[in-house]
Amino acid sequence: MELTHxxxxxxxxxxxxxxxxxxxxxxxxxxxxxxxxxxIDMIRQGTHKKGDVLGVARVAxxxxxxxxxxxxxxxxxxxxEGVSVDxxxxxxxxxxxxxxxxxxxxxxxxxxxxxxxxxxxTIYDMCKAxxxxxxxxxxxxTYKSGGKSGVFQQP
Numbered sequence: 001m002e003l004t005h006x007x008x009x010x011x012x013x014x015x016x017x018x019x020x021x022x023x024x025x026x027x028x029x030x031x032x033x034x035x036x037x038x039x040i041d042m043i044r045q046g047t048h049k050k051g052d053v054l055g056v057a058r059v060a061x062x063x064x065x066x067x068x069x070x071x072x073x074x075x076x077x078x079x080x081e082g083v084s085v086d087x088x089x090x091x092x093x094x095x096x097x098x099x100x101x102x103x104x105x106x107x108x109x110x111x112x113x114x115x116x117x118x119x120x121x122t123i124y125d126m127c128k129a130x131x132x133x134x135x136x137x138x139x140x141x142t143y144k145s146g147g148k149s150g151v152f153q154q155p
Contacts, residue, residue, distance in 0.1 A: 005074045014074050020105040025146030027100050029112035031120040031139040034093045039131040043123070044089050053126045054087050057096070061085035061119035065100055065111040075110050078102055083111075085119050096120055097142075109141050 004015050035043075043053045050056075062083045069077040082101040087094050098115040100108045120136045127134065142154040 012074065014076070015106070017076060017105040020148075022103050022105050023146045024103050025101070025107050026144065027108045027112035027141065028143040029098050029109070029116040029139070029141050031096045031116035032093050032137045033096070033120045033123050033134055034137060035127065035134045036131050037092060039127050039134065040089060040092060040094065042130065043094065043127070048126065050126050053123055054094075056126060057087070057119040057122040058085040060122035061096070061098060061115040064118035065098070065115040068111045068114045071114060072110055076106050078104055078106065078108055078111060080108070080111065083115065085115060094120075094123060096123075107144060107147055109144050112144075113139060113141055 005012055007013050042048050046052060062085060064071075065080060065083045069075045080100060080102055082099075084099045086097045086099075088097070096116045096119045098112045098119070100112045100115065102108050117136070117139045120139070124134050124136060140154065141152070143152065145151045
């Protein structure tokens with residue numbers, strides 16, 4: 001398998017998708033933010049002085065998905081048809097899951113990954129005054145479908 005973002009001379013390029021067929025594409029990604037129990041309790045109970053931590057993180061993830069092409073040099077601007085950002089609050093962590101949909105000529109994996117990561121960064125930003133030791137881990141693509149390469153599912 002060859003890297004598609006380089007030409008025959010090794011120069012970075014944006015892949016030409018003009019001849020590709022539009023297909024329905026779905027991508028899911030996750031990120032985890034680990035924190036102290038009292039930080040997680042504050043998030044769960046909605047008692048943070050700055051307000052609804054998860055609500056703000058959800059909006060940040062959606063906004064990040066929409067701006068991915070501005071952040072990652074070779075990404076195409078993609079018309080997003082749906083973006084969801086969900087949270088699984090556990091004792092010492094929040095697991096963020098994003099799912100994006102489009103009908104387009106290229107995939108939305110990067111948008112899903114960026115959305116999950118920025119949602120995690122937003123939780124960190126909102127809670128850093130009470131817990132600077134939080135860590136963001138396990139940012140990864142978990143599923144993608146559509147396009148020539150078909151389905152990918154993280155085990």
